[in-house]
Amino acid sequence: MTTVASPARRSFLKSSLVAGAWILGSSSIPMLDSLAADEKKQAVSPFDFWLSMDAAGLVTACTTVTNLGQGTHAAIAQIVAEELEMPLAKVRIVHAPVVKQFHRRWPPGITTFASAGFHSAMATIAPACAAARQMLVQAAALQWQVDVKDCIASQAQVSHAATGRSLPYTDLIQAAALLAPPEKPVVKAPRDWKILGQSVARPDIPSRVDGSVVFGIDVQRPDMLVAAVLHAPRFGSSLQSVDERAALAVKGVRKVVRLSNAVAVVAERYWIASQALQLLQPVWQDGAHASINTADMRASLLQAVATGAGKAFPNTKAQHAEATETAMAAASTVIDTTFDLPFLAHAAMEPLNATVEVTAEGAQVWLSTQSQTDTQTGVAKALGLQPEQVQIHTQHVGGGFGRRLEHDFAIEAALIAKAAGATVKTIWSRENDMRAGYYRPITASRVRLALDQNHLPLALRHDTAGPSLLEYSRVTNSPARDGFDWSFTMGWLGSSYQFPAFDTRWTRVDFGVPCAYWRSVGNSQNCFFLEHTLEQAARRAGQDSLEYRRRLLQHNPRALAFVQSLAERAGWNKPLPKNHYRGFAMNGSGDWLFSAHIVELAVVKPGQFRLIKITAGIDPGVVANPRAVEAQMMGGTLFGLTAALFGEISFKDGQVEQGNFDSYRLLTLAQTPLLDVMVMGTGDKIEGVGEEGPPSIGPAIANALLAASGKPVTRLPLTRAGWELVV
Incomplete structure (x- = not known):
């Protein structure tokens, strides 16, 4: 029937x-x-x-x-x-x-x-x-x-x-x-x-190879104008006045648009708009954080983690404050290390842009975005519309990494288009993209690992300090829990390693700098803190790095099999040439998702090293397309490698010092070593891949450098820790 x-x-x-x-x-x-x-x-x-x-x-x-x-x-x-x-x-x-x-x-x-x-x-x-x-x-x-x-x-x-x-x-x-x-x-x-x-x-x-794919920046609309934007040189500053006369005299310029913290020139072409923008003489009113400097920020964060007076993570099941304190007092050894990491930009190849058409009926927005719903809601609110009156046209994206989860640039483009009374494509220059936020939060962490007589963990105490990305990000997501920014726990809670007692504390230290999600978020920092601490524990125990990790993973057969397979793939037990060293680091989530890196490098002279080979591995449970997973791990590895080697957004007199790729360096092809990726799929759950490349590559290099010098790497980028990559 x-x-x-x-x-x-x-x-x-x-x-x-x-x-x-x-x-x-x-x-x-x-x-x-x-x-x-x-x-x-x-x-x-x-x-x-x-x-x-x-x-x-x-x-x-x-x-x-x-x-x-x-x-x-x-x-x-x-x-x-x-x-x-x-x-x-x-x-x-x-x-x-x-x-x-x-x-x-x-x-x-x-x-x-x-x-x-x-x-x-x-x-x-x-x-x-x-x-x-x-x-x-x-x-x-x-x-x-x-x-x-x-x-x-x-x-x-x-x-x-x-x-x-x-x-x-x-x-x-x-x-x-x-x-x-x-x-x-x-x-x-x-x-x-x-x-x-x-x-x-x-x-x-x-x-993508022949250039026919349409990214947001490629969008063309009938009678479209183009806008270039200049933001306040310091965060929290506002536009006080601007002299429009010279810019408006340029042929092809249609309008100068004033925003609360920026000014834009709308013209027939982007080049015309960007050149006219330089003729403006904006006057800015500085805000409360106008004089921030990186050195002062570091000092504040290091002082905060030294005192240990931060707010406890409000999850009673994950917190073992009394047990941790008792273990610290009774431990045979306590590994005590303080780390600090800088602000990082997302540095996507496609700069931020959006094309907006505003009519009496509503608005249409063409853009490269990771956050369609939030963008729709934000643009609607800015224009005084209902969300259903805003139509989002999603384009291919030339790099997101979390920056395109935010929709500040889309709101800005909508306001410019409305003021211009035309369809306008707003493009941020590379310098504007680099200097106008958002960033991965600057962070300091003090990690204390209590060890028993067999050098096995008894407890771990983690004190961290930094600004809250949840306060700045416009992403509709889980809010701070009882005032605690949960992103600072990523990589600690749910780790494949087990610690009998764990205590984490966070001190909010805000500098008025917009922060946001960055590929792998808090795990991009915490994996470094954890794995470099474990490497020091292995050295105290006089054990091989992988053998020590195996002792911590006896309860986790899938993780053990993954580590063994990666070690065999990288030839971990093969003798190394003189002045060559290996480093291992893993980013593991329980017994369902594992990724790791093994790095081989050569120290050519004190403070200088050459990358020889990187072996990356991932087991996300169920694999849809092995080659695509391999490519994801390659991209994530190089993303994290760039950050570890060079990545830093620094401030002087309230202003970002970096503006383009000459000062915010990216890894070049010549600097990239042989990269081999092992893809396993031994589980029955579907887990993620895109966030797994960045976390463990930095600590893997740091662990190799620890093996070479005997000194922990407590600061990134490595140039700040006294190490230089040579080709």
Whole structure:
């Protein structure tokens, strides 16, 4: 008996056939049946539902994951092809519209962070595709009057082996659209995958290579103007006055727009706008933090962690204050190290930009963003609109790293466009991008590790100080807990290592500098603190680095197997040439996610070293595309390596000293050593990949340098610790 879909039925998916296209989407999206006949043709769009199949058999799937260059869209295409049993060539992936029907609980709304891309796609797109496959098979079984269990979907068609009959999906979509979607679509188990789990080519690579891909900065609109922006030279300062006359006299300049903390020139071309911007003579009113200097900030933070008077993390299950204090007093040895790390910029290759068109009906925004929902809400509030009046057009992104989770630049672009009364593309120069925030927080940490007579941990006390990124970030996310910025616990809580007692304290020290999420967030710092402390413990024990870690991972067989495999891959036990040293560091989350680095370097003279080889490894549980995971680890490794070697945003007289890549150095190709990546997939849970490259590369280098010199590395970048990379 055929089950026909009811318009009133509340289920995860609904099915509809309009103008030859079968559409399967969320039940909360208004059904096309409610539209007038002349509107239906316009409404047949892959942008309205999770999944659509046209009359030619091309499947379009919507995703809420931004294409940051991380390769997740390739994995999503694999999900579609896998669940629908069809060729990858017949699948295309587009970004979903920014409407509430596509909002997720985590990450909240429509946003991309926390390595959740593949996981969220498996929770949304995979069930839609599984439902479509089941409905297509059911449609064929009904037509042939056979048991549905005897029908098989493969290569975009349904076959009945007993009779040799088969029908392509295109012949079945009309009948399938009349069926009720299954209440609980059966998604394939990883053991049954044929396309997922395989390395396939990324479809976006050719367009990135030939330059045809459209990033936010490439957007073109009819009669569009371009704006260049100059922000206050010090954070917290405001615009007091500006002399517009010279700028307005430049041919092609249309308007000078004043903002609270910035001034912009709107012109026919970006070059004209940027040149005219230099003719302005803005006068700024300084704020409360106008005289900050890096040396003073460091002193404040180091003093804060030395006193140990910070706020305790308000999680009683994770805190063992009394037990930690007792262990410290009874310990045979206490490793006591104080670290400090600087502000870091995100330094994405594509500078911040947004194109905005404001009309009486609302606004349209074209931009590269990781945070569509927050951007929509923020722009709407700034323009006095409702969120649904702001349409976000998501473009490809030339690097996000957390900076494009913020939407300050989009609000600024919207205000400029409204003031100009035209469609305006606002572009931040590299210098403006580097000097106008946001940054990874500057941090100091004091780590005390109590050891027993066998040099095994008894307790760990962590005192940290720095500004709260949660206070500055505009991302809709978990707020501070009882005034405690939880990002300072990342990498400590849930570690693969186990400590009998743990106590962490945080002192808020604010300098008025906007801070935000940075790739791997607090873990990018805390992994360094933890792993370099453990390396010192291994030296006190007189043990090999990996052997000491194995002692701490006896309860965790997956972690042990991962460490062993990486050691074999890197040739850890092979003899090293003279003046060559190895370093190991791991970023482990419980018994489900592991990443690590082994570095080989050569000390060429005191204070100078050369990188010889980096071996990176990751086991994220379930792997969708091994080559894509490999590429992610490579990118993350180099991102973290750059930060460890050179990364620093410093202040003098309240102003950022770095402005471009001449002063904020990035790793060059000539400086990049041989990089080998091991990808394992030994678990049954889907975990993230994108945040796993940066945390452990810095401490791996520091641990190798500790082996070389016998001195801990307590300050980054390494140039501040007396070490220089040479080629």
